[in-house]
Amino acid sequence: MRWKELLLVAMASVCVACGEPARSGDEPAVQAVTKPQVKSTDFAILPCKGLEEAAPCALVMAGGKRVLFGAPGGIGRTLSRDDVRNMDAVMLFSLRSEGSEGLDEIRNASWRAGHEGSLPVSGPSGTGAFIGALNLAYEVSDALTFVEDRPAGGFDAALLALLPGEDDERSIVFNTGDLQVTKIESRSSRAGYWVDYEGHRVVLEPCGANQAEEFAGAADLILNCESGWPLKTPKFVIQG
Secondary structure: OOHHHHHHHHHHHOHHHOOOOOOHHHOOOOOOOOOOOOOOOOEEEEEOOOOOOOOOOEEEEEOOEEEEEOOOOOHHHOOOHHHHHOOOEEEOOOOOHHHHOOHHHHHHHHHHHOOOOOEEEEOOOOHHHHHHHHHHHOHHHHHHHHHHOOOOOOHHHHOEEEOOOOOOOEEEEEEOOOEEEEEEEOOOOOEEEEEEEOOEEEEEOOOOOOHHHHOOOOOOEEEOOOOOOOOOOOEEEEOO
16 A cells, blocks of 8 residues: 555544644653763764663764664663654664664654654665565554654655665665765674774674674774673764
8 A cells, every 4th residue: 555545544544633733642762861972073882771682782973973783672762862863874783683673663763753764774685675574564553653643754754764785795885975884794694884984993793793803904993792792881983
């Protein structure tokens, strides 16, 4: 069913509420976790505090951009409204539940917070089908939410969008000129990443993968199964 048809169905089912303002009680709780001040010129890797699982997860802030690595369950509670509204991309380490079951939380929270446009996502092979299934699963819910609550983002902003390079073993998946993210896929269907900013490199890799670290060359910081997860304190590669 096309989204316009879904909107018509939703509008017909909730017409008595069409004039009501958004109801804050319907929104998922997003509890901001205190984090250090990060300038637009900094290169910072911030922990996803408050998660019950010790899954790999970090928010990278560099060049005024926000990129989330890992989407474990409960991630929506660890990010501020400003974080989800201004999220530039999400990088999945794995499509296993421990690394991806929080993606729908980010999807819905960012839409309600006013994220402009679809949220870009990268990950190992199969990510396109995965986010397509999530978008399909929320079609009716999105239409109802759009009519009842009027999220700050437009209707299309609810959708997840696939970044390029899904089936490549190594591919630049995000590039703003100063901030570049390269995905390296392992034989275990997991993905590690190089994050390059202003001549500095950070390697982020989950347990069960080692190619990103192995071929990274000189890196300022490596977060992997042996040394980095769960990340407990902020790491500044560039600060000042």
